[in-house]
Amino acid sequence: MAEQEEKQFSIQKIFCKDVSFETPNSPKIFTSKWQPKVDFNLGTHVDPLEDDVFEVAITVTVTVKVDEQVAYLAEVVQAGIFTLKGFSDTERAPLLGSYAPNALFPYAREAISDLVSKGGFPQLLLAPVNFDAAYAQHVQQQSTPNSVN
Numbered sequence: 001m002a003e004q005e006e007k008q009f010s011i012q013k014i015f016c017k018d019v020s021f022e023t024p025n026s027p028k029i030f031t032s033k034w035q036p037k038v039d040f041n042l043g044t045h046v047d048p049l050e051d052d053v054f055e056v057a058i059t060v061t062v063t064v065k066v067d068e069q070v071a072y073l074a075e076v077v078q079a080g081i082f083t084l085k086g087f088s089d090t091e092r093a094p095l096l097g098s099y100a101p102n103a104l105f106p107y108a109r110e111a112i113s114d115l116v117s118k119g120g121f122p123q124l125l126l127a128p129v130n131f132d133a134a135y136a137q138h139v140q141q142q143s144t145p146n147s148v149n
């Protein structure tokens with residue numbers, strides 16, 4: 001009887017893959033009354049690198065407007081290299097779709113906060129994201145036949 005391979009999940013590296021910060025209406029925007037409208041978008045992407053090694057990247061995009069004028073746009077792609085050995089595809093999917101993004105998000109959140117502060121704007125603290133719920137919703141959408149609304 002073959003011995004079952006020991007399961008191993010490890011983070012090899014966490015890194016900032018891409019950063020963008022734009023203030024298209026500065027310095028004029030600094031004279032506007034600060035009543036911001038915040039638009040937050042989040043995406044995840046997984047790339048296999050080699051056997052049992054994956055790059056997981058999350059893209060966090062924040063667009064803030066004041067009176068329909070863009071005050072700033074900040075985007076960070078935070079990535080990590082993860083090793084997952086001994087897991088079935090069924091076990092691996094939630095690790096890559098939820099657990100790894102959970103590990104990356106605090107780094108992206110800090111990078112966004114730093115960019116906004118260095119851009120001269122009031123501090124922006126992004127709320128935590130429930131990647132478990134987002135992953136569960138993604139799985140449900142994948143298993144539901146497409147319907148026309």
